[in-house]
Every structure is written in C-alpha cells, then in structure tokens.
Amino acid sequence: MTSATFSVGLYPSEADWGWRRILAQEGLPFRESSEPVSPVTAFAGRLPDWFETYLSGGGTAVVSGAPDVDGVLPRSQQALVHRFLTPGSQVHCEAPCIIRVFEGEGEGQIRLHEDRKVKGENDPDCYSAVLTKRVGAGSVIYTGIPMTELLAVGGDRLRRFSPFTEVTERVSGVDKADVADSLVWMLQAAFRSAGIPYVRLARFPEAARSVFVLRVDVDGVYGDRARRLAEVASECGIRASFFFNGSLCDEFGGDLTGWWRQHEVGQHGYLHNVFDSVDANRRNLEHGAAWVRDLTGNQPVGFVAPRGLWNRAIEEALLAYGYVYSADFGLDFDSLPFRTPGGIWQVPMHPYSPERARVFAEDSGLPPPTADVVRRHYLNVIGDQVQRGRPVHVYGHPEILGSMADEVIPALAEAVTAYQLVGMTLSQFAGWWVERASAGMRLTVDSDRRRVSIEFDGDPRPVEVHTPVPVSVRVAGEGTEVPGGVGPTVVGRRGNATLGATGGVG
Structure with a gap:
C-alpha cells in the first residue's frame, strides 16, 4: 500500500483570500497552484480550463462564488440578496451582496423574495445556498454566494447582530462568523466526497x-x-x-x-x-x-x-x-x-x-x-x-x-x-x-484513505478528526483507531476523546 503527502489545492484568484483565512484557521496544509495538484481543490470565483477534466478524473472541487459554467453546473441567474440560511446549521446569515443562484437541491436556503409572508404554503423562488454535483468520477461542492470575498470586505453599519437581543450596534455589515462556518462546512463536505478523513488543528x-x-x-x-x-x-x-x-x-x-x-x-x-x-x-x-x-x-x-x-x-x-x-x-x-x-x-x-x-x-x-x-x-x-x-x-x-x-x-x-x-x-x-498558526501540520494519507499520519514542524498538537468511517491515525508517531460516524474525535496530547454535539469533549 502506498502513501502520499496531502495538502489542499488552492487555485489562485483575486477572490481567494477568504480560502486562505479558512485554511489557516483550520490549520490545514495547502498548496497554491494554477494546475491540479490535489484530490481536493478550493476555487473562488474563477475556474480554470481544466476544471471539468479535473472533476471527471476523480477530483473534488469546492467553489465559492461559482460562475455560470455551461454543461458542468445547472442553470443559474444573478440576484441581489441580503441574507441566506447557512448549510448544516440553518442560521440566518446577514450578507448583502450580488450572488448567483443555481437550480437544484442542496443545503441552506436563499430567498429571492425576502421579508415576504408565505401565503398558502407557496414560497416561490427559493434556492439552495450550497449544492453538490457528481461529474464523472469526481464531484463539486459549490455556492453562487461569493463567500470568500465576503470575508475580505470592510464596512460596518448599525444593525441587530445577535438572535438573543434586539440591541443594535455598529458592526460589520456581514455575519462573517457564519460565512466562515459555511466555508468550513463546504470544505468538510469536499473531504467526505473525496473519501479523505478531515483533520484540523484543535481550536483551543x-x-x-x-x-x-x-x-x-x-x-x-x-x-x-x-x-x-x-x-x-x-x-x-x-x-x-x-x-x-x-x-x-x-x-x-x-x-x-x-x-x-x-x-x-x-x-x-x-x-x-x-x-x-x-x-x-x-x-x-x-x-x-x-x-x-x-x-x-x-x-x-x-x-x-x-x-x-x-x-x-x-x-x-x-x-x-x-x-x-x-x-x-x-x-x-x-x-x-x-x-x-x-x-x-x-x-x-x-x-x-x-x-x-x-x-x-x-x-x-x-x-x-x-x-x-x-x-x-x-x-x-x-x-x-x-x-x-x-x-x-x-x-x-x-x-x-x-x-x-x-x-x-x-x-x-x-x-x-x-x-x-x-x-x-x-x-x-x-x-x-x-x-498555533506556526504548528506546520503535515498530513500523509495512504492510498486506501483509511490511514492518516500527522507530523508537525514544531511540538505536536491535538487534532480533531472528522470521518464517517473508521480510520487509523498516527500523531507524531503515536497511533490510535478513530471510529467513524460518531462526531469529531480529538487525537493527540490531551488523549483521545469524542466531541459531543455541543463541540465539547465527552
């Protein structure tokens, strides 16, 4: 059985800073390249000529601000919206911007007719915020919301900022924490689609x-x-x-x-x-x-x-x-x-x-x-x-x-x-x-994608492993078996534990 060093591919574009922020926050190794270099690649706005070939050959793409791509992505249209429901958590995320909405079933929700009452259970022109499509042997997880760009913009205004109070404050015009969570959700979905365990540095x-x-x-x-x-x-x-x-x-x-x-x-x-x-x-x-x-x-x-x-x-x-x-x-x-x-x-x-x-x-x-x-x-x-x-x-x-x-x-x-x-x-x-940002986490994944080895440039750190199937994980030479489908599992200096539904160690 062979193994290979793994890093997320990052296709460079003017809108990619948000991906850089997310990958750094997760502690994931990534490699910027204008050519396909990884089984999982992140894109923002602009897609290369080799995009469809990459997917057909088994690559997994995760795309923010997806453009109209005939023959690859479903029919779409542009719209101006002020908020969307995030994938996974279904939280209202304030994010005024011009987006592209795609036809098809997915996660989260975008309403083109915002702040309108639903009459007779008829709520027209609702679209999924994040969608997944198989293309040949690969897949693409994509959104027409320019999430990576939303993380990079400035500007604040007086508005409500929390579901727990009506109090307003002059805060960022975008709920960037929810945008960031949405991008992480998409990245994890891409790893699942590629059959690769998602490993990130423990956040605290x-x-x-x-x-x-x-x-x-x-x-x-x-x-x-x-x-x-x-x-x-x-x-x-x-x-x-x-x-x-x-x-x-x-x-x-x-x-x-x-x-x-x-x-x-x-x-x-x-x-x-x-x-x-x-x-x-x-x-x-x-x-x-x-x-x-x-x-x-x-x-x-x-x-x-x-x-x-x-x-x-x-x-x-x-x-x-x-x-x-x-x-x-x-x-x-x-x-x-x-x-x-x-x-x-x-x-x-x-x-x-x-x-x-x-x-x-x-x-x-x-x-x-x-x-x-x-x-x-x-x-x-x-x-x-x-x-x-x-x-x-x-x-x-x-x-x-x-x-x-x-x-x-x-x-x-x-x-x-x-x-x-x-x-x-x-x-x-x-x-x-x-x-933490200087940890320099390095991942090696076996060809069956059921064994992961983790090393660090500095001292070893705890990691979270997200996997739907059982995998073997070695951190700085110490191995452990991680069960699949039970929630994130902490592996490393603190010992092994499964994170509960609230994100805490159980």
Whole structure:
C-alpha cells in the first residue's frame, strides 16, 4: 500500500483570500497552484480550463462564488440578496451582496423574495445556498454566494447582530462568523466526497471546548465601578483584560489605586476615535500608551480600537508601533482569530455591552437593561459560541457592567466551569493562536484513505478528526483507531476523546 503527502489545492484568484483565512484557521496544509495538484481543490470565483477534466478524473472541487459554467453546473441567474440560511446549521446569515443562484437541491436556503409572508404554503423562488454535483468520477461542492470575498470586505453599519437581543450596534455589515462556518462546512463536505478523513488543528488549548475572555473597555472609571468589576472578576477566578482610554478616564475619573494589578492592562487609545491618517492614529497610540505607563509604570500589553472601528490607517499605525493584535467588531465579530492581509491579528469579540444596551433602550423608549437581562444575554452567547466551536470573548464597560458586577460576573464564572472552558486574557489567547498558526501540520494519507499520519514542524498538537468511517491515525508517531460516524474525535496530547454535539469533549 502506498502513501502520499496531502495538502489542499488552492487555485489562485483575486477572490481567494477568504480560502486562505479558512485554511489557516483550520490549520490545514495547502498548496497554491494554477494546475491540479490535489484530490481536493478550493476555487473562488474563477475556474480554470481544466476544471471539468479535473472533476471527471476523480477530483473534488469546492467553489465559492461559482460562475455560470455551461454543461458542468445547472442553470443559474444573478440576484441581489441580503441574507441566506447557512448549510448544516440553518442560521440566518446577514450578507448583502450580488450572488448567483443555481437550480437544484442542496443545503441552506436563499430567498429571492425576502421579508415576504408565505401565503398558502407557496414560497416561490427559493434556492439552495450550497449544492453538490457528481461529474464523472469526481464531484463539486459549490455556492453562487461569493463567500470568500465576503470575508475580505470592510464596512460596518448599525444593525441587530445577535438572535438573543434586539440591541443594535455598529458592526460589520456581514455575519462573517457564519460565512466562515459555511466555508468550513463546504470544505468538510469536499473531504467526505473525496473519501479523505478531515483533520484540523484543535481550536483551543488542550482541545478544550472553547476559551473564555472577558474584556473591559475602560471608557471612564466611574468612581468605584471599574475597581468593583475587577474585584468581582478576581474573586471568581477570572483574570480580565482592561483596556484604558485615557481621555475618557480623565473625564469620568474614579478609583485607580492598584486594582488593575490582578488583571491584564492594555490601551484603548487616548482619544476615543480612529482616524483616516496613519500619523493621527499613531499619535493617538503614543498618547494612549503614555497614559497607561503613567498609571502602571509598564507598557500596555496591547491595543483594541475605539468604537470597534477598523481601517487601513489604524492597521498601518499598529504595525509601525509594533502591536500584534486588535479586536474590532466593525471588521468582524464572534469569529475565530485571523490575520488581516496587512499582518495584524484580529481576535473577534461579541459586540454586546450593557452600556450600548442602555443607549438602545433610551433611543427606543424602553426601560434600561437589568442585571438579569444582561446576565441572560451573556449566558446565551456563551452556550451558543461553545456549540459552534467558537471563542467566548465578551466585553463591557465600568459604567454599567461595573454597577451590576456582583449580579453578573459570578454567573459567567459558573458557566466557564460548567462548559469546561479555558480562561485566558486577550493577549494570552492572541499569543496562543499566533503560536498555533506556526504548528506546520503535515498530513500523509495512504492510498486506501483509511490511514492518516500527522507530523508537525514544531511540538505536536491535538487534532480533531472528522470521518464517517473508521480510520487509523498516527500523531507524531503515536497511533490510535478513530471510529467513524460518531462526531469529531480529538487525537493527540490531551488523549483521545469524542466531541459531543455541543463541540465539547465527552
């Protein structure tokens, strides 16, 4: 029996950055080539002349933004839509864009007549979001939604962002976490079609269910509220990440007498704004860092942008200043970390804060959010993120969250224990993810596709194996038998375990 090194093929195009992000997040080895080099190849928008021949010969293609290809793909038409139901999870994904809809049965759903009532069970012009077609000995998993391009676009707007609240925030105009999940679903479907076990790096330290990060943007100290928030977090065993905005702390002052020493301290700029010029952003970074140094005697551990804003000018300023990461919901939220094309790591967060909820309530003529409402929202988000295999990264401010810390934070700590999450600061999680990105996982697959060998450039790491049939897996020389069809199985340093339906180790 023969074996061969395996990597996903990536056909280069202007729209392929989204695939690069997904493949990097999954930790999958891939090879960019304008020629067929792998039994599984990812495409974005543009297809080569050899596409049909590749499929007929047994190749498996996974295509984002599929074009009209006569004789290969079904009849299609273009449409402008604002959202779609994702494959697998059937979640509404906000994604305004021009798409191509294809005839045929598949997964997920696109409605051309959005926001209309269904009369008499008649709901015309509904199309599948993702389809599969056999072509000769191979197959293609495809969507006419330009998902890889949606991951790359900027732009934010005021909108609802979570099924657990009516509160709005100025967030990315696209639900990129759901788009990313859809692309992963397609990639896994392609592996299944090719008969190859899907192996990815475990997403969290020691293959935990998720991580828990509590970030506090100190946009004002507000008397003893920042201190109380820090104290309650410490009492609950949570080391939080406090990011200070100098000008607002000067304006809304209070107790700064050392409580921050038990936590991580970063900066949030001096002025609470992001600017169009690199120089203006750099001055704001320098002033913000100086303010934190005056408080703590140390350099801030990192930076997160004011107002959740993101643009090229702030990215270039961060690079020039030597910062590694940021976390800005104007670019993305609720997602796994990723590296921007410019080179900054984004560690997306959940954009709900009690402070924004209060403003929304005032604008809507509603009563202010209670501690119970805030607590329930955070707990819903924790459960949802764990179920989806995403980080739990929540935030708030001293102004409101600090006033209800005793009623909210202990419940979050209980959830961290119940879900067996790894508590980390923002810098710790960012650092762990950057290190994970250098793992250099290498896969060797036997010709019968029932044996997989996994090696690493660095230290061995746990992996998740998704397979519908039993396979033999060797990680850094240590072998184990993985049952098929029982859900993802963790193999590696943590020992072997099957992931439950919620994504946690059972």
